[in-house]
Structure formats: structure tokens, C-alpha cells
Amino acid sequence: MTVRFVILGGGPAGVQAASHAARLGAEVVMVERDVIGGSANLWDCIPSKAMIATGGVMSLAGRAHRMGLVPLEAALDPVSLTERITGITSHLATGVETLLASQGVRLLRGMGRLTGPHQVTAVTTETAEETVELEADAVLIATGSRPRVPAWCKVDGTRVLVTRQAYPPPEMPAHLVVIGSGVTGVEFVHMFRSFGSEVSLIVSRQQVLPSKDPEVAAALEDDFMRRGVRLYKGARAVGIDLDPGGGEGPGGAVTVRCDDGRRIQGSHALLAIGSIPNSEDLGLEEIGVKIDDGGYVPVNQHCQSNVEHVYAAGDVSGKLPLASVASMQGRKVAEHVMGLHTRAHRHLDYDKAASAIFTEPEIADVGLAEAEAFAEGRKIRVTKVPFAASARALIDGDPRGFVKILSDPATGQVLGGSIVGAHAAELISVIALAVTANLRVNDIVESLLVHPALAEALADAAD
Numbered sequence: 530m531t532v533r534f535v536i537l538g539g540g541p542a543g544v545q546a547a548s549h550a551a552r553l554g555a556e557v558v559m560v561e562r563d564v565i566g567g568s569a570n571l572w573d574c575i576p577s578k579a580m581i582a583t584g585g586v587m588s589l590a591g592r593a594h595r596m597g598l599v600p601l602e603a604a605l606d607p608v609s610l611t612e613r614i615t616g617i618t619s620h621l622a623t624g625v626e627t628l629l630a631s632q633g634v635r636l637l638r639g640m641g642r643l644t645g646p647h648q649v650t651a652v653t654t655e656t657a658e659e660t661v662e663l664e665a666d667a668v669l670i671a672t673g674s675r676p677r678v679p680a681w682c683k684v685d686g687t688r689v690l691v692t693r694q695a696y697p698p699p700e701m702p703a704h705l706v707v708i709g710s711g712v713t714g715v716e717f718v719h720m721f722r723s724f725g726s727e728v729s730l731i732v733s734r735q736q737v738l739p740s741k742d743p744e745v746a747a748a749l750e751d752d753f754m755r756r757g758v759r760l761y762k763g764a765r766a767v768g769i770d771l772d773p774g775g776g777e778g779p780g781g782a783v784t785v786r787c788d789d790g791r792r793i794q795g796s797h798a799l800l801a802i803g804s805i806p807n808s809e810d811l812g813l814e815e816i817g818v819k820i821d822d823g824g825y826v827p828v829n830q831h832c833q834s835n836v837e838h839v840y841a842a843g844d845v846s847g848k849l850p851l852a853s854v855a856s857m858q859g860r861k862v863a864e865h866v867m868g869l870h871t872r873a874h875r876h877l878d879y880d881k882a883a884s885a886i887f888t889e890p891e892i893a894d895v896g897l898a899e900a901e902a903f904a905e906g907r908k909i910r911v912t913k914v915p916f917a918a919s920a921r922a923l924i925d926g927d928p929r930g931f932v933k934i935l936s937d938p939a940t941g942q943v944l945g946g947s948i949v950g951a952h953a954a955e956l957i958s959v960i961a962l963a964v965t966a967n968l969r970v971n972d973i974v975e976s977l978l979v980h981p982a983l984a985e986a987l988a989d990a991a992d
């Protein structure tokens with residue numbers, strides 16, 4: 530009997546689940562209210578990295594004289610930057626749509642919700658409004674999340690922004706105050722500093738990236754301070770005032786009030802304080818699906834909710850909020866829906882997810898962290914090599930950062946690693962593969978790598 534699989538949400542989780550399940554023989558319908566590719570494509574991963582890449586070229590132009598060129602000057606063209614971003618996101622969306630259509634996935638554009646345990650209603654908006662009733666053997670909730678806006682903050686989309694309004698913003702900030710120093714916050718600090726804005730960062734703890742290795746966070750803080758970013762540590766934002774008569778740019782001043790009495794003034798403010806799951810109005814409670822206090826749908830190792838044929842994957846499942854994790858969850862859901870978990874199926878191990886921060890220098894890590902091993906009293910071997918010793922880093926004119934590899938001293942098994950430096954997001958793949966496949970440091974050392982290449986630093990660190 531053909532399995533009827535209905536997916537709500539066409540982000541990385543929904544797309545991967547749809548594609549994999551279709552290949553495995555399911556009859557798949559995906560309902561998406563906005564763009565196939567999801568917020569990841571339209572609002573988050575892709576536009577932010579496209580902005581960062583453009584900013585990176587601008588700062589590279591500023592360093593051209595160090596590469597033996599006469600000094601170059603680059604200026605931002607917001608119209609062509611917007612066109613560039615739209616071009617990338619629509620190219621990606623079209624590619625995914627074409628793939629899914631070729632696999633026989635039925636795409637419905639509109640809002641979907643559960644109207645019974647096995648019934649989904651989609652109100653489509655593609656041409657005229659139409660209600661489509663669907664029967665499902667399995668349902669995947671992959672509706673993602675949206676930026677969190679606290680009650681004390683009035684976002685106006687011009688002077689006070691959420692990330693989605695910053696690609697690029699209606700006016701380039703003379704001085705941007707970024708609220709939130711997690712991954713998203715620091716990426717936006719880097720992005721706008723590269724474009725020449727003054728930037729202040731409100732850091733609620735004593736370290737940016739509070740969940741990361743302190744040595745990694747310190748490398749980023751050093752870079753920020755070298756580039757003139759002002760860090761306000763131990764301060765939690767509690768209010769924002771707009772003063773049209775104040776200084777700080779044509780629109781006046783924005784003042785962010787902090788809980789310790791500090792007032793930080795800029796021309797614009799940007800909120801980067803996390804996201805909230807899109808789990809409302811989906812009919813979940815009505816059919817008995819549990820939603821926790823944060824609005825997430827708790828799931829087991831197969832991404833099943835407490836109602837076994839209703840799955841949740843991606844940001845709405847409250848696991849690691851990464852597009853890569855969402856995709857892998859989607860793939861695992863497809864395998865479970867199609868009964869593959871009883872045969873060739875590896876469970877998803879969230880502890881082995883690689884992640885990256887697209888700052889300068891780039892930061893990436895995977896697996897066990899040094900602080901975590903220390904807290905557990907676990908014996909580990911830590912080896913570290915600076916990129917200053919890498920021929921390729923010197924050739925490229927960017928010898929900042931290091932590679933750190935954590936391994937088991939008894940067996941040599943690679944347990945984790947961090948990379949700070951150019952192309953860290955690409956280089957971490959080697960350590961991620963080693964961690965996932967239980968490889969040993971010697972497997973990296975004895976790989977015949979390219980010379981001169983940044984990857985040689987990985988072999989040196991593993992040695």
C-alpha cells in the first residue's frame with residue numbers, strides 16, 4: 530500500500546523529507562505558504578551569507594595593498610546587492626521546486642493545518658483561494674521559526690530591525706547597535722562592520738558566543754576590538770527609545786537601555802535574540818500533539834511527537850536550530866515513515882553536528898568541546914596548530930586563527946575540533962567526517978593532502 534505523507538512547511542526539513550520519501554516510494558504532498566526552501570533560503574542562511582560575502586569582498590579590497598596591489602576602494606551599491614540576493618534565493622528555490630516536481634512531489638502553495646488525526650486542510654493561494662482536503666498516513670510538521678521580538682521592543686523595520694529586514698536595510702546604519710551576541714548577533718556585527726558601519730554589541734554575559742569554547746570566543750572578540758567594534762558586556766537590553774532630534778545619522782538616534790543603567794546610542798538597532806517556533810494554528814493540540822512551554826513540539830529519536838504518526842523536524846522540534854540538522858532530521862523522518870529504520874538506518878546524533886559562524890575569521894566546530902570534556906572530568910588529548918605556520922595562509926594574506934583537534938589519548942579516536950580562520954566552515958568537514966565515522970588522528974595524518982593548502986594544518990594538528 531502506498532504511504533500518503535503530508536508535509537507542512539517547505540524549509541530544509543520539509544524539502545529533504547519530501548525528496549527522500551518520494552524516492553523511497555511515498556505519495557508526498559508538501560504545503561508551503563511562502564517560498565520552497567523556507568526561511569532558511571528566503572530570510573536566514575542564504576541572504577545573510579550573501580551579505581557577508583559581499584562585505585568580505587569590500588574588506589578584501591581594503592587589504593589589497595597588502596597583496597602587492599595599489600590600494601582599491603569599494604563602495605556598496607544597495608540596489609545591485611538586493612538584486613544579487615534575490616537572484617541567489619530565487620535560483621535556489623527554482624532548483625528545489627524542479628527537483629521535487631521531477632520526483633512527483635505535489636506542491637501546494639498556501640497555509641496548511643491538521644483538521645483531524647489523519648486529515649490536513651490546505652488553503653491554497655496560488656491562483657484563486659481554494660481549500661484542498663488531504664488524507665495522510667503520516668504528517669510532518671516542519672513549519673520552522675521566526676525572530677523573537679520581546680514586549681519591550683517596537684520593531685519599525687527602518688530604525689529598529691529584526692534580521693529579516695536587514696538584507697540590506699532601507700537605510701545603511703551609520704552606527705548599528707546589535708542586541709544579542711549569539712551566532713546570529715556576531716554574524717551581523719561582522720556584516721555591518723565590513724560595510725563600514727560603526728557597530729556596538731550588547732553582550733548579556735561576559736563572553737560573546739556564550740556556548741562556545743572560550744578560546745574561540747576570545748579570538749573573535751580580539752578581532753572585533755581590532756576593527757573598532759564596541760562591546761558592552763554584562764548588559765541586558767530592556768528598552769529602546771527613538772529620538773528623532775538626536776545625533777547619530779539622518780533619522781536621529783536610537784537609544785538602547787540596559788538593565789544595569791547603561792544607555793547605548795546608535796542610528797539603528799538590530800535584534801538578534803533568538804527565535805520562536807511556528808507551532809500555533811496548526812491544529813496540533815486539537816489532535817493531542819504535545820507542545821512544550823516554549824512552543825516546541827517535543828520529539829523522540831525518530832522525530833515522532835507523542836502522536837506516533839505526527840512527526841516534527843527542524844526548528845519547530847526544538848533541537849539544534851541549524852538548516853543542516855533540519856535537513857538530516859527530514860531525511861530520518863522519511864526513512865522512518867517508509868519503515869527503513871528497521872533495516873539500514875543510522876540514528877541522528879545531534880552531538881556530532883558541525884556548525885559554523887561566518888565571521889572574520891570564520892569559526893567552526895564539531896563534536897566534543899574542551900570545556901565539556903573538562904566538566905565531565907574526561908581525559909582527552911588536545912593538539913593545536915596556528916595558521917601562521919601554514920604556507921597557504923601566508924600566501925592568501927590571512928594567517929589568523931588556529932586548528933584544534935580533540936582525541937582520545939588511549940585510542941587516538943577523533944572526538945571533536947574547532948577551527949578559527951579562513952574557510953573554517955569548509956575545513957571542519959574533515960574533522961566532522963572523522964567524528965562521524967569514528968576515525969583516528971592517524972587517518973587524518975596519513976591522508977595525502979594537497980600542498981600548499983589550509984587543510985595541511987589539520988594534518989599537523991592531528992599529528
Ligand SMILES: Cc1cc2nc3c(=O)[nH]c(=O)nc-3n(C[C@H](O)[C@H](O)[C@H](O)COP(=O)(O)OP(=O)(O)OC[C@H]3O[C@@H](n4cnc5c(N)ncnc54)[C@H](O)[C@@H]3O)c2cc1C
Nearest residue numbers: 538540541542562567568569573641673843844850851852
Ligand atoms: C539570520 C539567520 C541566519 C542563519 N544562518 C544559518 C546558517 O548559515 N546555517 C545553518 O545551518 N542555519 C542557519 N540558520 C538557522 C536556519 O535558518 C534554521 O535552522 C532553518 O531554517 C530551519 O529549517 P526548517 O525546515 O525548520 O524551517 P524554515 O526554514 O523556517 O522553513 C519553514 C517553512 O514553513 C512554512 N510554514 C510555516 N507554517 C506553515 C503552514 N501552516 N503552512 C504552510 N507552510 C508553513 C514557512 O513559510 C517556511 O517557509 C540561520 C538562522 C537565522 C535567523
